[in-house]
Amino acid sequence: MYTINRESLVRTFVELAEIPSPSWREKSVMEYIIKRFSKLGAVCTRYKCGESHNLLIRFSGAEDRSTILLSGHMDTVIPCESVKAVVTSTRITSDGTSILGSDDKAAIAIFIEAFEFIRKNNIKHGPVEILLTCAEELGLKGIKGFDLSILKAKYGFVFDSSGRIGRIIVKAPFHSNMDITVKGRASHAGMAPEKGINAIRVLSEIIAALPSGRIDDESTINVGIISGGMATNIVPEFAECKLEVRSIDRRKMNAIEKQVRETAVRICRENRAKCRIERTLEYSGFSISPEEKISQLAADAMKRVKIRPEFVSMGGGSDTNIINSSRIRAVNLSCGMQKIHSTGEFIMINDLVKGTEFVLSLIETVK
Ligand SMILES: [Zn+2]
Structure with missing residues (x-):
């Protein structure tokens, strides 16, 4: 017309x-x-x-x-x-x-x-x-x-x-970003590895314990960036990863974030490491x-x-x-x-x- x-x-x-x-x-x-x-x-x-x-x-x-x-x-x-x-x-x-x-x-x-x-x-x-x-x-x-x-x-x-x-x-979806920083303890990798706490190892355990990709028809999670370590002869003190969580349903997004937090805190505690978690809402x-x-x-x-x-x-x-x-x-x-x-x-x-x-x-x- x-x-x-x-x-x-x-x-x-x-x-x-x-x-x-x-x-x-x-x-x-x-x-x-x-x-x-x-x-x-x-x-x-x-x-x-x-x-x-x-x-x-x-x-x-x-x-x-x-x-x-x-x-x-x-x-x-x-x-x-x-x-x-x-x-x-x-x-x-x-x-x-x-x-x-x-x-x-x-x-x-x-x-x-x-x-x-x-x-x-x-x-x-x-x-x-x-x-x-x-x-x-x-x-x-x-x-x-x-x-x-x-x-x-x-x-x-x-x-x-x-x-x-x-x-x-x-x-x-709602979309949030989370940063997980693990603090272990540095030590000489050859002479005193038992005095160190390997932050990369701990962070890997956290990531492996988290869901990955599509969680359900409304929700997804993705670890997109990982960094850490200084040299192969140093037990790494810090490791960090950045991930995102999305869900059409705000309650589901909150539940996934809670799971991320609890998993990181538990695994850090088991390994005598510390962790800091930051979360920002990208958009609703x-x-x-x-x-x-x-x-x-x-x-x-x-x-x-x-x-x-x-x-x-x-x-x-x-x-x-x-x-x-x-x-x-x-x-x-x-x-x-x-x-x-x-x-x-x-x-x-x-x-x-x-x-x-x-x-x-x-x-x-x-x-
Ligand atoms: Zn566009």
Whole structure:
């Protein structure tokens, strides 16, 4: 029901993709985005965050309608210094030497083209806030440095998931990191090994006693970094490992963390070693029922433009996790990007078109 201008959409996407924007260096792409949205009548405001800025774009609209939030991120992973987009009749790829950056410039291109369409066709809508973050790829640093309480929206639609248009991510895990440091006792390895307590040995015993990988359909654990020791002729005094725990269910995550702590303390005690455990919550998870209003808004807007909605759960975090810990209810949506974080990244042009139709449908129908 919307006739999208394919050429214009592809051009906007390619222009965005070819502006390098590694994390914290989003300035040039931000200037491009501000220029495009300002021409369409939006108010664009930058908010300082770390070495860069988050960008909030506001469109006014009918005051009797709810404000909606659209969101995505401006940074990409590397290599992205000289992206050369290759456009065929069906898809867009890089030239194979860099990523493409459809993660997450597909979302930005879709938002720009949706408002180009709205202006040309005089489509009525309510107020819209578009939040584009910096440094998402560095562990959601941009959104974590943004004051979400200044937003008016009740419902948020983040476009930062891979796969064909239609996927609605309603579940994503809580994620915590833990550091275990074991302190043994140093000694000469040849002359007095019995006076030493080998911290590497003790830490290995702890790791071997912990679960590894997938624990159940909602929870995972992974020891990702290990370090320790000075030389082969010294019984190592220190050893350290860093691990992560994820679960859709906060209680399950807490139980796994408790198991990690108890295992480390017990094994250290048995070996007369000491341990220090530090834990930080990376982000909270969310779990939204397909019956909730936000899910229905997304699904109904899709059906209106003949996209089949599919409710799915995701194993990773995104800005959606942080938005959901504010008073805004948000889902993550696929914007068509595929094989992301690799030089084989690509996007189907039809997905860019479908994504734009979906955003238009959303903006037009949310009351
Ligand atoms: Zn992304």
